[in-house]
Amino acid sequence: MAAILSYIERESVIHKLTGTTKLIFFIFWSIAAMVTYDTRVLIVMFFTGCLLFYVSRLKWTEIRFALIFMFVLMAINMVGIFLFSPEQGVEIYQTRHVLIHLFWRYTVTIEQLFYMFNFMMKYMAVIPVALLFILATNPSEFAASLAGIGVNYRIAYAVAIALRYIPDVQKDFREISQAQQARGIDLSKKDSFMDRMKNSSAILFPLVLASLHRIEVISNAMELRGFGKMKKRTWIVGRKLSARDYIALVMAVMTVVFSMVVTFYDGSRFYNPFL
Amino acid sequence: MGKNQLSIKSIVAIGIGAALFFVLGRFVAIPSPIPNTTINIQYAILGLFGVIFGPVVGVLAGLIGHILIDLSWGSPWWSWIIASAVYGLIIGFSSKYVKVEEGSFGKKEIIGFNVCQIIGHAAAWIVVAPVLDILIYSEPVNKVFAQGAFAAISNIVSTAIVGTILLAAYAKTRTGAGSLKKED
Amino acid sequence: MQETLISFEHFTFQYRAQSEPTLYDINLTINKGERVIIVGASGCGKSTLAHCLNGLIPYSYPGHSEGKLSVCGIEAKNSSIFELSQFVGTVLQDTDGQFIGMTVLEDIAFSLENDCVPKEEMLDRTREEALKVHLLDKMKASPHELSGGQKQRVSMAGVLINRIPVLLFDEPLANLDPAAGKAAVELIDEIQKKSDTTVIIIEHRLEDALHMGADRIILMEDGRIICDTTPSVLFAGDRLLKAGIREPLYITAMKYAGIDLKPEMKLQRIQELELTKEIKDGIRSWYYNQSPPRKAEKSANLLSVDELSFGYTEEKMNLNRIGFTVRNGEMISIVGKNGAGKSTLAKLLCGFEKSDSGSITLKGKEISEDTIKERAQFIGYVMQNPNQMISKPMIFDEVALSLRVRKLSEEDITERVHRVLKKCGLYEFRKWPVSALSYGQKKRVTIASILVQEPEILILDEPTAGQDFRHYTEFMEFLKELNGHGITVMMITHDMHLMLEYTERTFVFADGEMIADTTPSALFSNRELIGRASLKETSLFWIAEQAEIPAEQFIEKFIAYDRQVRN
C-alpha cells in the first residue's frame, strides 16, 4: 500500500497558524497560480513556497515519495504534450527558434521548451504550499476551518466525517477483499477485463452494504446527540485568529495582487521573452 | 428542519461517499496507457450514491473525495476535481427516474441509470475537464480532448458494468412497504 | 411517591415495511432512579422499544404507532428527537459508528458543540466528564488507538455530558472482553449511584449486566412484554428458560441441584446471595451423584505454528512468537483481551496477512508461502462481521459463489449447496434474499458458504456475539456436530461459559503474546492468568468454592448434565 500524506506534528510557526489561515492561504495561492502564466511570478511563488516549507521544519525525506510521484506524473504529462502538440509553444509565443529537428512533425523549439517549463512551474508553484497545508494542518481542524471561512457547517461536517471514516472504510475494503479472495475471487489476477470488472463488483457490493449500514448508524448517533439543532455550531478545536494569522493572510492577499498585477501589466497571461 | 437544508443522513452520506471514493480511487486504481488516467471503479460507487441519495450528495461526495485523493498525492489538479463533481451532480439527477429504493430494477431503470451516467461522464471528461485544462493550464487542445475521451470511455464502461451490477444487487435488498412477512 | 419518567400505555408500533406490528400493546412505567434490564430473544423488539424512547422512531424509522408514550412528562408523539435527546441519552452498540469525532476530546464535546456552548466552557466540561470515565490521559487519542472498552466509555462520556435523566444502553457489552465488560457495568453503576440517573440496559449477557444490580427485569417475547418483575421473582420461576434466555449460571446450578428457589432468597445478585448450609449440601450431594464425563482420546497433528510474529506497522508488533499445535478433530477456543491479536492470528493462518517470521505447517507441509485461495481449501475463516463476507443478494447464490468460481457443473453445485443448506438449517430460506435474515441467520449463511468448500479447519470469530440463548445453543450444537464429523474447529470468543462448555482446549492471548495453552477449567484456577488476559470467572466457580467442592470437576459435571437436559 502506497504511503499517504497526512498530518505531521511539529513545533513551528506554520503549525501554530490556525487551520482557517492555512486554508485561505492555500486557496489564494492556488488561485494565483491558476490565473497566471507569468514565468517571473511562478518562480517567485515557487521559491517563496520552498522558503515557507523550510520554515515549517518538515523534512524533505518526509515528502520524498510524493515528490517522486508528482515528478513522474509531470514527466508523463510533458511527454504527452510534446507528442500531441509539439508546436504549442510556438503558437503561444508567436516566434519559432528551432533547436533540433527530430523526425516527422517533431521539432524541438525554444518556445516549446519554455512553454513546458512554464507549465511545470505552474504546477510546482503550488506544491510546497499544498504540501504545507496537508502536512501542517491537524485534520481535526479541517472542518472548523472550513466553517471559519463561511462554508455551511453541515457541509464542513461532511468533510470531517470523510476524514474520520477513511481508515475504517479502508479496513472494511481490505477485509472484504481478503474474505472474497478466500472464496476464490481475485482482483490481482490477469483475468479478462470483463471478469475483473465482475470480480470487483463482488468486493464492492459488501462494501456498499457495509457503508450504507454505517451511514444509518452514524446519522442516528448524530441525530441523538443533537446535530443540526441550531443554525450555528461551535468547535472545540476551533481557534481565534492571532496577529500571526493576520500577517499570513495579508501575505496571501498580496500574493494574489502581485501575481495579477505582474501578469496582466502587459495585457497577457504569458510572459513573453521572445518579443 | 428547514426544507432546503441538508438532512443529517445526506451529510453522513456525503462524508462516507467521499471516504469510499477516496479509498477506491487511491488504492484500487488500475493504471491505463494514457497519461493521467486510470480505470476508476470509484465512479461506479459515486453513481450508486448519486442514485440513492440524489444530486447534492453526488456533487459534494465527488468533490470532496477527489480533493482528498489529490491532496494525499501532494497537489490538487482542479480541472479534474471539478469534473468529478459535475459527474456526481448529473448522475444524482437520475435519482428522479431510477427509483431503486422501492426495490424495482428492471429494463427501465437500467436504461435510465446508464443514460444518465453516459451523459455525466461525457459532460465531465469531454467538456468540463478539457475546457478547464485549456483555460487554466493552456494545455494543447488535441491532447486534453484525447485524454478526456479516453477517460470518458473507460469510465463509462466500468460504470456501466460495475454500477449496474451493484444497483441491481442493491435493489434486491430493498423491501417495499408492508411486504415483509414471516412464512415457512 | 416516586416520580414516573417513562410510561407506555397500550402502545403499539408497526414499521412501514412490515405487514404486522413489531410492538404490541406495551404497558410499562419506569420511575426515576430505577435500574431496568430488558431481555428477550433476538428480533423480539427490544431495540425497537429503545428507539421509541429516544425518538429515532418515528423520526428516523418511519412507521405507525398507536397508544400513548410519555417521556419525562412529554408526549413523545408531539415532541422532536432533539427534545427527547435532552431527557434520554442513548449509547448504541456499535462503538465505531457512534464515535463520530476525530479524537476523544471532540467526540465527548460533540453534543456541546451542537448546543453552541463556548469553547472555554466546553473544555472544562469535557475534562470533567473524561475524568469520570477515567479517560483524561487519552484526550488526544483517535478511535483506532483505543480498545473496545475505552471506546464504550467515550460514548458514555459523550452522552453523560448533558446531565441527562435517563440513560439507555443497547447491548453495551456485546464486543467487550469479560474484564472490560465488568468494568463498563461497574462504571454505569457508579454513575447511576452518584447522579440518581434512570438506567435502562438491553443485553443478552444478563448475568454480566446483573453485576451492577437491577431493580427490575423486563422480559419480552414477539413484541410483547411477558414479564415485568424483580430479578429474584423471575429467577425463582422458569419464564426465562421458556422464552429462550439463559439464566445466570448460579441459578441454573442451584436448580439442577434440586434446590427450591424462592424470591426471598435474594437471587438477584451473586454478591448478595446467601448460600445456606442447606443449599450447599444440596449442591454437594448433586455433585457426588454425577459420574464424571468421558474424555476424548488424542489424534494426529494437523496444524502447527512456530515462532510466528507479525506487525501491521513497522513500529509495533501485534503478534509475538506464537507457537502451538492443533490435533485433528479438536475443538479449541481462543480467548483474551480486546486487541490482543486473536483476529490477527486467524488472518495469518488464512493468509490474509503475511507473517514477518515463523512458520505455519499444515499436515506436515509448510504453507506460509501459499496464497489465500490455496489455503482456503483447508482452512475456512468465518469473520466476526457477516456483512463483510456476504457478496450476493440471494442466499443460494451466496453459498454457491465459491463453487461457481471453481467452474463446477450447475447440477453439482445445486446438490452440494442444498446439502450444506440443510445442514445449516437454512434450506427453507434458499430462495430468500440475504437481507431478509436476522443477524444470527446471516452468520449461518456465511458458515454455509465456507463449509461448502469443505475445509478441514473451521475458524470462527466470535460466533455467538449478540445472539440469544436459543439460537446460540442451536448454533453451537451444530458446530459440535460438524466437529463430530471430523472438522477441526477453532473459535475466538469472549464468552467464558461458551469456552467451558464446548471446548476442551484454550489458547489465551494478551497484548500480542500467547500466554497459555491449557484446558478451560485449568485456566480458571490460575488467578494471575485471568487477570493478565482480562478474563473473568463464571459464577459456577463461586458456587463450587462456597460448597467446598473441586471447581473444575464441578463445572465439567454441570456442563455434561446441562447438555443432557437441554437436548
Ligand SMILES: Nc1ncnc2c1ncn2[C@@H]1O[C@H](COP(=O)(O)OP(=O)(O)OP(=O)(O)O)[C@@H](O)[C@H]1O
Ligand atoms: N427499520 C426496520 N424496518 C422494518 N423492520 C424492522 C426494522 N428494524 C427492525 N425491524 C424488525 O423488527 C423486529 C424487531 O427488531 P429489533 O431490532 O427491535 O429486535 P431486538 O429485540 O433488538 O433484537 P436483537 O437482540 O437481535 O438486537 C425484527 O423482526 C426486525 O425484522
Ligand SMILES: Nc1ncnc2c1ncn2[C@@H]1O[C@H](COP(=O)(O)OP(=O)(O)OP(=O)(O)O)[C@@H](O)[C@H]1O
Ligand atoms: N488493519 C489493521 N491495521 C493496523 N492495526 C490493526 C489492524 N487490524 C488490527 N490492528 C491492531 O492490531 C491489534 C490486534 O487486533 P485484533 O483485531 O487481532 O484484536 P482481537 O484480539 O481480535 O480483539 P477483539 O477481541 O476486540 O476482537 C489491535 O491493537 C488493533 O488495533
Ligand SMILES: [Mg+2]
Ligand atoms: Mg437490538
Ligand SMILES: [Mg+2]
Ligand atoms: Mg477480533
